[in-house]
Amino acid sequence: MVLVEEDRSKSENNSNEKNADNSQYECNICLDTARDAVISLCGHLFCWPCLHKWLETRPNNQTCPVCKSAISKEKVIPLYGRNCTDKKDPRDKVPPRPQGQRTEAPRNNFFGSGLDGLHVSFGIGAFPFSFFASTFNITTENRMPAPAPGSTQYAEEQFLSRIFLIVAIIFIIWILLA
Amino acid sequence: MAQRLQKELANFMRDPIPGMSLDRNLVEGNLNVWVINVDGAPNTLYEGEIFKLQFKFPQRYPFDSPSVMFIGNKIPEHPHIYSNGHICLSILTDEWSPALSVQSVCLSIVSMLSSCKAKSRPPDDERYVQTCRDPSDPKKTRWFFHDDSV
Numbered sequence A: 001m002v003l004v005e006e007d008r009s010k011s012e013n014n015s016n017e018k019n020a021d022n023s024q025y026e027c028n029i030c031l032d033t034a035r036d037a038v039i040s041l042c043g044h045l046f047c048w049p050c051l052h053k054w055l056e057t058r059p060n061n062q063t064c065p066v067c068k069s070a071i072s073k074e075k076v077i078p079l080y081g082r083n084c085t086d087k088k089d090p091r092d093k094v095p096p097r098p099q100g101q102r103t104e105a106p107r108n109n110f111f112g113s114g115l116d117g118l119h120v121s122f123g124i125g126a127f128p129f130s131f132f133a134s135t136f137n138i139t140t141e142n143r144m145p146a147p148a149p150g151s152t153q154y155a156e157e158q159f160l161s162r163i164f165l166i167v168a169i170i171f172i173i174w175i176l177l178a
Numbered sequence B: 001m002a003q004r005l006q007k008e009l010a011n012f013m014r015d016p017i018p019g020m021s022l023d024r025n026l027v028e029g030n031l032n033v034w035v036i037n038v039d040g041a042p043n044t045l046y047e048g049e050i051f052k053l054q055f056k057f058p059q060r061y062p063f064d065s066p067s068v069m070f071i072g073n074k075i076p077e078h079p080h081i082y083s084n085g086h087i088c089l090s091i092l093t094d095e096w097s098p099a100l101s102v103q104s105v106c107l108s109i110v111s112m113l114s115s116c117k118a119k120s121r122p123p124d125d126e127r128y129v130q131t132c133r134d135p136s137d138p139k140k141t142r143w144f145f146h147d148d149s150v
């Protein structure tokens, strides 16, 4: 009786030790042995596909799943074992992250505070609708990734929107006077 | 996801949390819903009471948090547990991370129960129970966390 129990506890110990050994190299997300392993600067191990998926889930708040320290694609280190034949950086394997889908906030300042009464103007028959169509087109174009400040595209757009602002103001004055 | 749940199940059986056991009947065949029997720990306010804790795992688990609530007619009386079984616990929503697991959620709930000094319901219990978006899914609620000290 006693012997049997001892045996059982021994084998349990063995299996526990084995598990403990393996679990050191388990991905913290899928709990499997990490494949295409990467390690964060905070020292936590993941499969790159798993970590990538998590980073995609919270693009604006990328934190280590284990310790919550800030983390990013650039701040993880790929791990290569001795017999690892595949020397490719695992971070290059997952399809590159799709470009962030930035939606430009509606340009309130374009029609701005001084032009609050504009919606009334729509009722006036003489008002040139084509003008509006073109300005609206400009704003939809802006939904694409916004050009970086300082680039020529940015300057051009600034210039264009200023021109349209001036044109709009002239129309408003014209309507008010008419 | 199924694989991760298999592993969690194995871990849960291998290192059981004192006072918590899987309700076998309900797990068979369906890994997406677990019911865990919770025995109130000795020397706590819940000693001798038995509760049922339900985990529902979404398709995107572990990237999305599980939906966790007490079910049945015995709901622990605790300042962060509503009488409909919903639990106000930040790791179940905002603070969820895929490195958490059934075990870590269970441990949080055990410590939440064990550290309770006086049995009571949350101050807004009545209102919340009547108005919550989905009584069967606490994740539909937008949670505001009172304090994490209890």
Ligand SMILES: [Zn+2]
Binding pocket: A027, A028, A029, A030, A031, A032, A034, A035, A046, A047, A050
């Ligand atoms: Zn993984």
Ligand SMILES: [Zn+2]
Binding pocket: A040, A042, A043, A044, A064, A065, A066, A067, A068, A069
């Ligand atoms: Zn970490």
